[in-house]
Amino acid sequence: MTNTSRSIRFSRPLLSALLGLSVILLPGARRLLMQDAQQERDVTNFKANYEKHEYQVPMRDGVRLFTSVYAPRDSSRQYPILLRRTPYSVAPYGPDAYAPVRGLSDRFAAAGYIFVSQDVRGRYHSEGHFVHMTPEKDRHGSSDIDESTDTYDTIDWLLKNIPHNNGRVGLWGISYNGFFAVAGIIDAHPALKAASPQAPQADWFMGDDTHHNGAFFLTSTFNFMASCDRLGPGTAMSCGEPFHFDPPNGYQFFLKMGPLSNADSNYFHGQSPGWTEMMKHGTYDSFWRARNILPHLRNITPAVLSVGGWYDANNFYGALHVFETIGQQSPQTADFFVSGPWEHGQWAFGNGDSLGPLHFGSNTSKFFRDEIEFPFFEHYLRDGADPRLPKAYAFETGANRWRKFDTWPPNNMTKRSIYLGEGRTLSFHRPTNGSSNSFDEYVSDPANPVPFIPGPGTDMDPDYMAIDQRFAANRPDVLVYQSEALAEDLTAAGPIVATLFVSTSGTDSDWIIKLIDVHPSDGFQELVRGDVMRGKFRNSFEKPEPFTPGKVTKVVMTMPDVLHTFTKGHRMMLQIQSSWFPLVDPNPQRFEDIYRAVGSDFQKATERVYRSTTQSSELRLLVLPSAK
Secondary structure, eight states: OOOOSTTTOSSOTTHHHHHOOSOOOOSSHHHHHHHHHHHHHHHHHHHHHEEEEEEEEEOTTSOEEEEEEEEESOOSSOEEEEEEEESSOOOSOSTTOOOOOOSSOHHHHHHOOEEEEEEOTTBTTOOSOOOTTOOOOSOOOTTOOSHHHHHHHHHHHHHHHSTTEEEEEEEEEETHHHHHHHHHTTTOOTTEEEEEEESOOOOTTTTSTTEETTEEBHHHHHHHHHHHSOOOSSSSBOOOOOOOOSSSOHHHHHHHHOSTHHHIIIIITTOOHHHHHHTTOOSSOHHHHHTOOGGGOOSOOSEEEEEEETTOTTTHHHHHHHHHHHHHHOTTSOEEEEEESOSTTGGGSSOOSEETTEEOSSOHHHHHIIIIIHHHHHHHHHOOOOOOOOSEEEEEBTTTEEEEESSSSOSSOEEEEEEEETTTEEESSOOOOOOTTOEEEEEEOTTSOOBSSSSOOSSOOTTGGGSOTHHHHTSTTSEEEEOOOOSSOEEEEEEEEEEEEEEESSSOOEEEEEEEEEOTTTOOEEEEEEEEEEGGGSSOSSSOOOOOTTOOEEEEEEEEEEEEEEOTTOEEEEEEESOOBTTBOOOOSSSSOGGGOOGGGOOOEEEEEEBSSSSBOEEEEEEEOOOO
């Protein structure tokens, strides 16, 4: 999934990089004119050096997939093929309609590649039937069809029909395109030598796009399904107009919409098959497990460069877990991981020197494209110099520097816990108070949920993780705990494990935890990592369990990895809440299938978080030694 302008919120900064289109929305007519002029020059230069052909490439079952090929006009040498498969269109269509390849370093076009883009099965100009997160087959014979076989058949056809190729193929893609890149490395064609899945979707229930730990990500899923999953004329599905919000304020719109069941009755009217199917599966059942591609990442033969962003609200889970799973299930694979200070896909455009109010001190995106991604493909597709990539190349936020690691998470780390204390404090020492009355409480009201951003956005703002969190800190339904100023730097690396001892007056609740770096100069509250656990899934995502009202219960959540330095003089903060709206759909705070809940099911609940010796709520970090 992707997202477009702050008011429209879908297909957004990646419009060019992902969809291959030539327009990016920018504020100001002058900037638009400047960009249009630059893009016209880019097209002219690209057309001078590349010729375009369009093909309907047959798959093993006879279905034909629309494929655009841009090949160097210089036929005196052979070139590697770089393939991208997409559900978002390979536009522009027509042999004379050109669009330079977006999202890659300019060094690719200068070096000479055969650029191939393909509409996946059932989308735009390709035949067949489209299935979201196409389930992967356990075997691939002559009659077994999935995205892996479509990739294999495409590569085989390209090698035999596109002249002047050097017999080597690379595969890449961002977001949903990244999912297709992951599928392509399974039972890969022998000519596929290297792949870079970037922010790939891997598991839609556990951590990518539509859910985090079973909690439904409302804004991103609603926008995506409203725009890119609507039935229309013809046999192939395509993305249409963005959804029109009335009022143009996501918080007010979704509050007015009410329960999830109203989305279809009021807006989709059965015309979004993806939404309709999703609403039938409120637990991690066979439908979701079949769409988890991670178990299939075995015996991977191409080299793999997985890419993610610390601030990627869509698919950082996929990038991290594709890398980790290949390392576990296919240890012989040349498997690398890159993570920078980026929102979703930001490494593919611009300089990457900042995100919202955060500044990183260097052009991180350009560095990745020129010095990591391009040398990776050059080495494996054309015997270029070995870039000698480390196992993990990660940008350390807070300290604003790139670091190289032989493993990820890094070795030589120590575990360190921060505990909730009396007086809303944070401490590195376990509480000594053993009283059962050692708790803090708040009332969570689904009719007045905690917003995830302070403004009126209508989608999942891709930079919401860079927003100053002070807008939420003063609410009575947000618990805020803060440490003393740090006496020395502290660098957290890898996953963060939150353990909460809680009780609720209801039978279900969400638990949102935000780890924050408080800057001493101006009080800026920098969100380092935040995530949600839908309480009924605390012991099993397949078999949810209710809470017993008033009973103290342990809830454990592993939050996505970080590499962040809390500098000397800064303070650490935790915010704990039970709503994050409309990023996450409201929990009725009653144990039930939330997808089928009605308005009368939603109720207030009194939430307690405990902090005694025996019920010590904590956040466990992995801490690196100081880097000199």
